[in-house]
Amino acid sequence: MRILIAVTLACLSSAAVAGDVYRWTDDKGVVHYSDKPQAPSDKPAELPHLQTYSHSASPPPSAPLADTAPAPKAEGGGGGGGSFSIASPAQDETIRDAEGKFTVTVSGSLQPGEGVIYYLDGTAENKEPTPSTAFLYARVDRGEHSVSAALIGADGRELERTAAVTIHVKPPTARH
Numbered sequence: 001m002r003i004l005i006a007v008t009l010a011c012l013s014s015a016a017v018a019g020d021v022y023r024w025t026d027d028k029g030v031v032h033y034s035d036k037p038q039a040p041s042d043k044p045a046e047l048p049h050l051q052t053y054s055h056s057a058s059p060p061p062s063a064p065l066a067d068t069a070p071a072p073k074a075e076g077g078g079g080g081g082g083s084f085s086i087a088s089p090a091q092d093e094t095i096r097d098a099e100g101k102f103t104v105t106v107s108g109s110l111q112p113g114e115g116v117i118y119y120l121d122g123t124a125e126n127k128e129p130t131p132s133t134a135f136l137y138a139r140v141d142r143g144e145h146s147v148s149a150a151l152i153g154a155d156g157r158e159l160e161r162t163a164a165v166t167i168h169v170k171p172p173t174a175r176h
Contacts, residue, residue, distance in 0.1 A: 020044035084108040084151045084160045094168045100140040102169075106133050106149050106162065113154025119164075121145050140169050 022037045023045035032038075033045070087107040089095065095102045104118055115129025120137060129152040137147075146164040153159045 021047060084149075084162060086147065086149065086162045086165045089147070089165060089167050091165050092168065093165075094170055095140075096170055096172050098171050099138065100142070100169055100171065101136065101138045102140070102167070104135045104137065104147050104149065108133075108151070110151070111154075114159070115152045117150045117152055119146075119148045119150070122148075142169050142171060144168050 019035060021044060022034050022042050023031060024034075024038050024042060025031050037043075085107050087105045089102060089104065106116060110116070110131060110133065115131050116133065116135075117127075117129050118125045118135040120140065125135065125137070135149075144166060145168075146166050148164040149162045150158050151160040
């Protein structure tokens with residue numbers, strides 16, 4: 001039985017590349033597949049669409065989002081007062097975006113001149129501090145990653161760094 005399934009799948013995959021696939025049932029009730037019709041009335045079989053994947057060589061750089069809404073005001077504000085943290089995503093959250101996109105937001109308010117540098121797996125994603133409290137990552141590869149952020153003062157010194165948050169990027173897959 002396993003051999004029959006393997007042969008059928010091999011025929012289907014090669015026929016899908018070559019052209020139409022025909023399906024018929026013989027007088028014993030056995031289903032057959034072929035790239036040629038067995039009778040003039042045979043029509044091509046309806047097969048599910050095959051999902052393909054191509055990996056891009058170099059992902060585009062991520063970019064800070066425009067600060068559309070201020071972060072919730074925390075006691076003490078920025079400046080290293082202990083209120084700076086990752087608001088989302090949550091620890092061990094699974095990201096299921098097909099393009100590997102997700103947004104990191106930080107809580108705490110930034111003082112004038114302060115900015116944020118966002119890190120993915122310990123590597124700075126933006127070289128210059130941004131005043132945005134949200135950062136959009138794009139084309140992050142499948143797997144486990146850590147995200148964190150550093151609060152940078154007006155003088156360019158790191159004032160505070162968030163604890164790293166572990167996330168799991170698992171794009172959706174189709175099953176038949």
